[in-house]
Amino acid sequence: MIKKVKAALIIIGDEILSGRTHDANLNYIAKWLANLGIILDEVRIIPDDGKRIQDTVNSCRSVFDYVFTTGGIGPTHDDITALNVSKAFGVRFSLNKEARKLLEDSIGKQNLSDARLRMAMIPEGARLIKNPISGAPGFQIENVIVLAGIPVVMQSMLLDIENRLSRGSKITSEALHVFTGESHFAKILEEIEQSFDYLSIGSYPFNKSGSYGASFVLRSQICSEVTEAKIMLIKKIEETGTQWFSGEAPKF
Amino acid sequence: MIKKVKAALIIIGDEILSGRTHDANLNYIAKWLANLGIILDEVRIIPDDGKRIQDTVNSCRSVFDYVFTTGGIGPTHDDITALNVSKAFGVRFSLNKEARKLLEDSIGKQNLSDARLRMAMIPEGARLIKNPISGAPGFQIENVIVLAGIPVVMQSMLLDIENRLSRGSKITSEALHVFTGESHFAKILEEIEQSFDYLSIGSYPFNKSGSYGASFVLRSQICSEVTEAKIMLIKKIEETGTQWFSGEAPKF
Structure with missing residues (x-):
């Protein structure tokens, strides 16, 4: 029996939308959730704007099992996440x-100081999330989990909530790579995907340093589907006379 | 007179939500838009799911001046952006x-091949966007601009549309940095921000390799506001006896 638990992540930060900084939390949270069997199903990046925070939290919390937010819980005037x-x-x-x-x-x-006390302002009924790095806590209210934006602090908060969350069936994932254009395998991939109930196959072309090809990623919450599909795909690739590689994507 | 032109970016890709790959387009597009005076006002990252693509495109295109999408316009079964x-x-x-x-x-x-011909399937009434790298075009339909997901291809498509877009007033941005906790400046930042009509000040703490401090970023579509606010902020910082730095954020 497959159990699906889905999460949304709301990244609050003008600095990411303006291009000033690169987000450093999305990929970490995506992997952390996947490891718990929770599917990251949507990410929204929005500005430091009170109304937008409220609307986005409300539209996501009714749809997803969990909603994570990062950013905007520090001591300055632009830290408005907790209030909103x-x-x-x-x-x-x-x-x-x-x-x-x-x-x-x-x-x-x-x-x-007064500014720092701002970080102890918390919505009523919320449960705190510990921050061993710098003290100021995050919090959880119903299915909404409010985390810091600084990566090292955010990551320390995840440790505190890891055991609170409902988990779903983990997704098994395997990748095969070829140094041939993905279009040659389009039909094969589609047919194999359709042979299974839960399997998805993603095809990701790469083109770097003069080498091009594609990575085929097989994913399913049922492990045996991935194992069987991989054997089928290898057979089909070999029938075309193409060499394949497994494991990590080729490095350039 | 200030002109605001706002855009949303929809990144379509299971592989980013699963944590398998890092998005490599957001920051590039954010900077490119900023340079045209277009404000990137929201990003959504969604799975390769037809209904989700339709709903997200429709909810964004009525709100934003432009909606950009990346990903899902290749030759394989999981390339479903154009259709949706x-x-x-x-x-x-x-x-x-x-x-x-x-x-x-x-x-x-x-x-x-049939698979490659899939890349010539385009919604009726759309205007093509050239792709000098690999041929397969993107397209624009009304205010929605559909781009490839591979960074080098996506970037080449931006060149083709640069002159089609309405531009807004550019945002001027300046940054000051201190090696002191941001909470000491909370009140000053808030007061300066409130002295101007369009200015926003973001405070971004850093804590790396044993050094900590904060970057204060002043932004406005009216250039003179940034210039004046910067002078005010430097004066206030110096009154506290704190050293400040300008330009790029400190490197570690």
Whole structure:
């Protein structure tokens, strides 16, 4: 019996949309979720805008099992994620004693300025997510999980929530590569995909440093489908007289 | 008079959501748009799923001035973007003679297999976008611009459309950096931001290799706001006795 658990990720940050910085969390979260059997099913990157945060959180939380957000929970005026998640849920936004204690323990009571206290403001009813790196916690309210944007902090928060989440059936994935154009295998790939109930085959052409070819990625929540499909695909590729490679994609 | 032109980018690709590959187009497109005075205002990353492509294209095209898509216009069964953009617009999806000619010229008539002909299937009424790298064109239908996913091909297509797009007022951006926690400047940043009509200030903490601090990024479509705000901010930072740096963010 296959269990599907689906998540959306909302990346909040003008700096990514403007091109100033590269997002450094998406790929990490994608892999982390896949390892838990949770399917990352949509990502949205939106500006630091209160209304947009509220609307995006509300439209995603009714559709996906989990909604993760990254960014916008620091001490400055542009850190507006917690307030707007609170508004999205229509709950009070107030100083959380436990969060204040975590901050005090991490940075010292004497260093708890007004700006830093902002990081202890949490929507009512939320459960905190520990941040062993810099103290200021994330939080979870219903199925919405609010994380920091700084990668090392975000990653430390994932450790705290790993055991809270419902898990689905893990996806098994195998890749084969050929140094021939993908169009030669279009029909074969389609036929093999259609022979199985849950299997998907992705075809990803590469063209780098004068070498070109394609990677065929077989994925399914039923492991045996991938094993069988791989054998079928190898046979079909060999019938065309083409050499294939497995494992990691070729490096250039 | 400020002119705002806003765009959304839809990245279509299971392989990015699964964590198998890193997206390599977002940052390039973000910078390219910024340089044309077009604001990238939302990014959505969605799976290779027909219904999801249709729904996402339709919900974005009514809100944004331009909608760009990347990925899913190759010759294999998982290349379903063109068909589903066609369905989103409710127009016929048929073999485009001009697209077929471009393919023939690029790869030779004798190499035009059924799979490759798939790349000449274009929604009716769309205008083609040239692809000097591998022939198979992208297309524009109304405000929706459909591009390849392979970075080098995608980038070559941008050259062809650069002069078709309406441009807005460019955003001027300047950055200052300090090796002190951002919370010390929270109030100053907020006050300066509020002194201007269009200015936004982002505060981005960094913490790497034992050095920590923050980058303050001043952005506005009115250049003089950035210039004035920068002078105000430098004065305020210096009043706290903190050293500041300008230009590129510190490297580690």
